[in-house]
Structures are given as structure tokens and as C-alpha cells.
Amino acid sequence: MSNNIILVGMPASGKTTIGNLLSEKLPEYTFLDTDSLIEKTQGMSISDIFKKFSEDYFRKLEYETIQMVCSGGKNKIVSIGGGAFENPINRATLLKFGKVFYLKSDLDILYYRISKDSSRPLLQNENPKQILENLLKKREENYKKAHYTVDTSCLSEDEIVRFILNAANT
Numbered sequence: 001m002s003n004n005i006i007l008v009g010m011p012a013s014g015k016t017t018i019g020n021l022l023s024e025k026l027p028e029y030t031f032l033d034t035d036s037l038i039e040k041t042q043g044m045s046i047s048d049i050f051k052k053f054s055e056d057y058f059r060k061l062e063y064e065t066i067q068m069v070c071s072g073g074k075n076k077i078v079s080i081g082g083g084a085f086e087n088p089i090n091r092a093t094l095l096k097f098g099k100v101f102y103l104k105s106d107l108d109i110l111y112y113r114i115s116k117d118s119s120r121p122l123l124q125n126e127n128p129k130q131i132l133e134n135l136l137k138k139r140e141e142n143y144k145k146a147h148y149t150v151d152t153s154c155l156s157e158d159e160i161v162r163f164i165l166n167a168a169n170t
């Protein structure tokens, strides 16, 4: 396995924030966020992709982007959308490509962060907290297949970054 670092977890679990902090500590690494890559290549927001096409269409783009990002190379930090680790092929690809860290957060913390952000299509619903809870319950089993689970609820951003750097042996 190469030295790549992969961040998985629910929406608002801090993948992008931690990815950016890690890349500050690891200047030789490139940080790639699959949602941002999809938005760039499609020229539209994830939210618009869901609206204009469908979730299935987005999942196909997500799958292709993960295959492309993981097609080779080292010194990469990769963060993926919250639902991407549900697909067994994505999971196998990412687990082989580098060390996978699940950023685990409490439902209340996730909900608090998400309630201030309207850009997440799956949660644009009457009861976003219930949706979030159902998604978390459904996805947790697969998230736990990551090489490491980092319980972020009681850690500062610095501590999370330090944990990942140590575990990744960088």
C-alpha cells in the first residue's frame, strides 16, 4: 500500500477541513476532494447534478472519479462524499489505494453543522435530522471497514490531524 491518505465519513464530519489542514502539514501531498472534482468537470454544483439529472447519475460520476483518482500515484490526500463508501467497488479501490480514516462524529454535532448549510441535496427534506440519523445508522457498518476510526467528537482539529499523521507514518 502506498502512502496515500483517504478521508471518509458523513456529510459535515470535517473531511474537507481536515484534508486542508493535512495538506498544510504535508506540502509534498496533493489534496483531492472528489465532490469538487465532479463539480469542476461537470461545471455545476452537486446540488444541481442531483436536480437536473439524478442521484444515480451522480453516483456514476462519483464512481468514475474515484477510479480516476485512485488509478495510481502517491502523496495524495483524498476526501470523498459521504455516500461514496457504500459502493463495494469504491470501498475496495480506496482501501487498496491508501490508509482510510473514518472521521466519526455524533449525530447532534453533524446536525448542528448541517443545519447552517443548505447545499446538501440528500438533506433537503422536511426532517433532515431523521434523514441524517437513518443515513448514519445505515452507513456506519461500512465506514467501520476503514483502516482507522477517528472519533472526532472529543478531539480538536489539531489532535485529529496529529492522529492521522502518526497513523499514516508520514
Ligand code: S3P
Binding pocket: 009, 010, 011, 012, 035, 046, 080, 081, 082, 083, 084, 120, 121, 122
Ligand atoms: C452525499 C454527500 C455529499 C455529496 C452528495 C451526497 C451523501 O458530500 O457527495 O451530496 O450521500 O452523503 P459531503 O459528505 O461532502 O457532504
